[in-house]
Amino acid sequence: MHMADALLSPAIGATFWAASAGTLAWCSKRLRSDARDHLAPLMGVLGAFVFAAQMINFTIPGTGSSGHVGGGMLLSILLGGPAAFVVIASVLTMQALFFADGGLLALGANIFNLGMFPCFIAYPLIYRPLAKAAGTTPAKGRLVLITVLATMVGLQLGALGVVTQTQLSGISSLPLSTFLLLMQPIHLAIGLVEGLATAALIAFIREARPDLVDVGNASAVRVPTAFPTRIVAVLAGFALVTGGLFSWFASANPDGLEWSIEKVTGKPEAGTGGAVHQAFGQLQQRIALMPDYKFAQPEQTTADTAGESGSGETWPAIDAGTSTAGVLGGLGTLLLVTVIGYLLRPRRSRATE
Amino acid sequence: MSSIEGLRREVHSLDATAGQSTWLSRIDPRAMILATLAYVLTVVSFHRHAVAALLPLAIFPVVLARLGNIDLAKVGLKVLLAMPFALMVGLFNPWFDTNPRLNLFGLAVSGGWLSLASILVRAVLTVAAAMILIACIGMHRLCAALDRLGVPRVLTTQLLFMHRYILLLAGELVRMNLARELRAPCASTMPLAVYGSLLGHLLLRTLERAQRIHQAMLARGFDGHVPIGQVFSWHWRDTGFLAICLAALLLMRTTDLSALLGHWLMKAVT
Numbered sequence: 161m162h163m164a165d166a167l168l169s170p171a172i173g174a175t176f177w178a179a180s181a182g183t184l185a186w187c188s189k190r191l192r193s194d195a196r197d198h199l200a201p202l203m204g205v206l207g208a209f210v211f212a213a214q215m216i217n218f219t220i221p222g223t224g225s226s227g228h229v230g231g232g233m234l235l236s237i238l239l240g241g242p243a244a245f246v247v248i249a250s251v252l253t254m255q256a257l258f259f260a261d262g263g264l265l266a267l268g269a270n271i272f273n274l275g276m277f278p279c280f281i282a283y284p285l286i287y288r289p290l291a292k293a294a295g296t297t298p299a300k301g302r303l304v305l306i307t308v309l310a311t312m313v314g315l316q317l318g319a320l321g322v323v324t325q326t327q328l329s330g331i332s333s334l335p336l337s338t339f340l341l342l343m344q345p346i347h348l349a350i351g352l353v354e355g356l357a358t359a360a361l362i363a364f365i366r367e368a369r370p371d372l373v374d375v376g377n378a379s380a381v382r383v384p385t386a387f388p389t390r391i392v393a394v395l396a397g398f399a400l401v402t403g404g405l406f407s408w409f410a411s412a413n414p415d416g417l418e419w420s421i422e423k424v425t426g427k428p429e430a431g432t433g434g435a436v437h438q439a440f441g442q443l444q445q446r447i448a449l450m451p452d453y454k455f456a457q458p459e460q461t462t463a464d465t466a467g468e469s470g471s472g473e474t475w476p477a478i479d480a481g482t483s484t485a486g487v488l489g490g491l492g493t494l495l496l497v498t499v500i501g502y503l504l505r506p507r508r509s510r511a512t513e
Numbered sequence: 514m515s516s517i518e519g520l521r522r523e524v525h526s527l528d529a530t531a532g533q534s535t536w537l538s539r540i541d542p543r544a545m546i547l548a549t550l551a552y553v554l555t556v557v558s559f560h561r562h563a564v565a566a567l568l569p570l571a572i573f574p575v576v577l578a579r580l581g582n583i584d585l586a587k588v589g590l591k592v593l594l595a596m597p598f599a600l601m602v603g604l605f606n607p608w609f610d611t612n613p614r615l616n617l618f619g620l621a622v623s624g625g626w627l628s629l630a631s632i633l634v635r636a637v638l639t640v641a642a643a644m645i646l647i648a649c650i651g652m653h654r655l656c657a658a659l660d661r662l663g664v665p666r667v668l669t670t671q672l673l674f675m676h677r678y679i680l681l682l683a684g685e686l687v688r689m690n691l692a693r694e695l696r697a698p699c700a701s702t703m704p705l706a707v708y709g710s711l712l713g714h715l716l717l718r719t720l721e722r723a724q725r726i727h728q729a730m731l732a733r734g735f736d737g738h739v740p741i742g743q744v745f746s747w748h749w750r751d752t753g754f755l756a757i758c759l760a761a762l763l764l765m766r767t768t769d770l771s772a773l774l775g776h777w778l779m780k781a782v783t
Contacts, residue, residue, distance in 0.1 A: 164599040165639035166632045170558045188665035198727040200667075204674020205682070205723040209716060211675065212682040215520065216690060218708035229712065250671040254679075257647040257655075258523055260595030260640045265553045331561045331632060332602045333610035333625055339602075360709025361716065368717055486615070489775025490565035496774075497571045504579035 162255070163270050163322050165263030169329035176325065177268030183276060184249055187242035199243060206235060207247045211254065218360075220353060229361060230354035232278025233311045237287065237362060237373055241279040248275040273321035282314035300363060307362055308355030315351035319343045520683055524676075530583055531651025537581035541751040542650040542658035548758040549646045555762045556638045562614055562627040565771035567634045573758070574641040581649040588648070592640045596633070603632035652676045657741045669741065686715055 165173070191199065210231040217228050231251055235244035249271045255261040262270045287310035294302050323339050326332050332339075366373050531538075537545075552573055559567055578585045607625035615622035647655065653676075656669040689711060703711075727735075764770075 162598060164595075164602075164636060165553060165557060166599040166635035167602055168557055170554050173557060174554075184665055184668060188667040191667050198724070200670055201674060201726040201730060202720070202723040203671055205678050205719050205726065207671060207675040208678035208682045209719045211679050212686050213712050213715070215683065216686060216708070216712070217703065218705050219702035246667050246671055250668060250675050253668075253672060254675060257643060257652075258520075258527065260591050260644060263553065263636075263639045264550065264643045264646075265557060265639065326602060331557075331628065331635075333606045333608075333628060334602060335609060338605070356705060357708065360705050361712050364709045364713030365716060368713065369720075372720070484775070484779065486565040486772050486775055488778050489769075489771035489773065490568050492774045492778055493565070493568040493771045494571070497568070497575050500572060501575040501579060501585065504576060 162252075162262040163266040163273065163325055165265045167326050167329060167331050168266055168269065169331060170265070172325050172329045173265035173268060175268075176272045177265070180249065180268040180271040180275070183245060183280075184271075187245050190242040191246065199239075203239065203243055203247050206238065207250050207254075210235065210247070210251055218357060228354070229357040230278075230311060230315065232274055232314055233283065233287065233307065233355070234358050234361060236279050236283035237307075237358075241283055244283070245271075245275045245279040248279065269321070269325050273318040273325075277317040277321065278311070278314035281317060282310045286310040286313055303366070304356070304359040304363065307359035308352060311355035311358055312348065312351035315347050315354065316344060319347035518687075521680055524680055526587075527648055528651060530581075530648045531654070533582055535580065535582045535649075537577060537649050539750070540754050541745050541747050542654045543662055543745065543747070544751040544755045545646060545650055546655070546658055546662065548755055549642050551759055551762055552642050553639050555766050556635055556642075558766065559631070559635075561631060562624055564627055564630045564634060565775070566765075566769040567631065567638065569765050569770040570638055570762075573761075574638065574645055577645050577649070581645065583645060583648045588641055588644045591644055592637050595640045596636055599632055599636040603629045606632070658745070660741050661745065673741070682715070682719060685718065689715060 210229075214228050214231070231248055232244065235247050238244075239247065252262070252267060252270050252274060256263060256267050256270070287306060290306045290309070291298070291303065294306065320340075320343075323336070323343050326334070326339065327336050334342075362373055552570070556567065556570055574588070575585065577583075578588060606629045607623060610625035610628060611623045613621035614624040614627050650658070652672065656673050659672075660666065660669045693707070693711065
């Protein structure tokens with residue numbers, strides 16, 4: 161369920177980066193004031209554990225497919241929200257770097273989807289109250305139910321996050337309802353499987369080391385969690401500001417975020433966006449060696465997107481000349497890149513760009 | 514279990530690549546990180562139908578991989594493996610965006626096909642950039658640089674710890690699973706109960722290991738902070754590298770180099 165760079169607009173990517181970075185900073189502050197210094201090696205090794213655990217699958221009876229444990233809920237139960245969030249952020253960073261899962265810009269969105277929801281929503285608002293209400297010696301079935309429910313809610317919210325980010329970015333043309341119908345049911349099933357795996361693991365630990373997973377026991381490895389109301393409010397404000405600042409950097413097409421800013425602020429474009437955009441447009445006009453490279457008359461202009469005229473960065477109307485030039489130029493560029501790559505082949509590294 | 518072998522190979526080969534002494538490895542990792550972020554932002558800032566205009570940006574991964582002596586074929590393979598999600602979502606575009614956007618020798622190409630192509634190009638470029646970043650600077654220097662860039666110590670320490678213990682735990686899991694397979698040769702499946710206790714045992718061992726690590730760290734004078742012993746100094750070379758990258762990115766973002774080239778080619782032909 162990793163969000164990909166290719167589906168994100170800069171505004172949305174940066175907004176979720178800011179949100180995740182802010183939460184990380186808050187968690188880091190919380191953890192620094194934590195007196196137990198054995199937390200550092202514990203978190204590190206548990207991160208490695210989650211990474212390794214996701215490589216081994218159990219068989220789902222009757223389906224022939226398999227599933228594995230998800231990290232968020234397990235880590236939250238073992239470590240508490242803030243520490244679990246940091247561990248998940250590190251696991252996702254490793255995955256982005258080593259396995260190309262997601263990407264660097266999407267990392268913020270991924271940490272938000274897979275970390276924020278299980279650690280700060282599903283765990284403190286669903287798992288903990290229910291597990292506490294179940295008493296000190298809950299029935300095994302009840303605990304399994306609670307774990308599965310919390311995992312499923314976390315994953316549903318995460319999938320919703322992916323859909324929302326994709327929609328707001330506007331790179332994909334998938335309608336919201338179709339995308340929701342595609343994502344949510346699949347993740348209901350994945351959530352059930354991950355929840356069962358997590359519950360099986362927790363049930364085992366509960367028998368072997370009940371002190372580690374006992375909700376009422378504060379002396380376990382857990383860090384006490386409170387729902388970070390203040391940080392959520394600050395983040396929401398921060399997200400709006402970054403959204404406004406970054407929207408000028410987004411494409412010429414008024415994308416989902418600009419649309420939502422328009423709805424929120426009531427103004428067509430937030431803050432300095434328009435001016436910066438125009439400056440960029442003028443700069444482009446000046447830099448462009450040959451701004452009017454069309455040589456044939458436009459045949460039709462129906463597809464010209466409304467709302468981008470005057471922004472200085474207009475998408476050229478359909479025109480056979482431009483199209484052919486684009487295709488030829490694209491192929492030529494690829495050829496050039498290949499030639500340069502060939503010229504720079506190993507043992508011949510030149511200190512030139 | 515082949516995936517764990519894959520992980521092991523991955524981590525080793527990345528460490529080996531990052532340990533090389535090349536022109537690129539002498540660049541301050543902070544400059545590399547900033548340049549990579551700028552690159553990714555530039556790639557995703559293009560119009561959703563832009564395809565040809567994105568292609569000149571491919572020069573970055575190619576040149577950097579060469580300067581850093583990184584195997585481009587390996588990067589390419591990983592890029593392809595990482596594609597599925599973007600591809601899955603992008604595949605729907607041709608159905609929902611049918612406005613003609615391009616006239617290709619009399620053939621109308623809809624916006625959906627263009628944006629699908631754009632998504633694929635974006636995926637290749639952004640993923641390749643991330644791969645080259647880590648292959649060139651390695652985990653240790655990455656964490657040290659992130660630390661100097663102001664990323665919370667908790668996260669950089671966490672990344673370093675994880676990187677160190679992943680192979681250890683993966684190896685332990687392989688051995689445990691091998692032991693299980695040897696004792697149950699006919700069972701090709703892994704029931705949930707067995708899965709739970711297998712991972713549960715690993716988790717218990719992991720927690721005990723964490724305790725031993727902590728004691729060993731205390732014995733060596735651990736005071737709550739893991740020292741990241743890398744010292745960098747920012748040279749003119751790094752400023753130059755970053756400036757060239759940013760200037761090239763700005764040029765490619767503001768000027769459609771592909772279209773210019775195509776126009777010149779067409780002029781040359783006619």
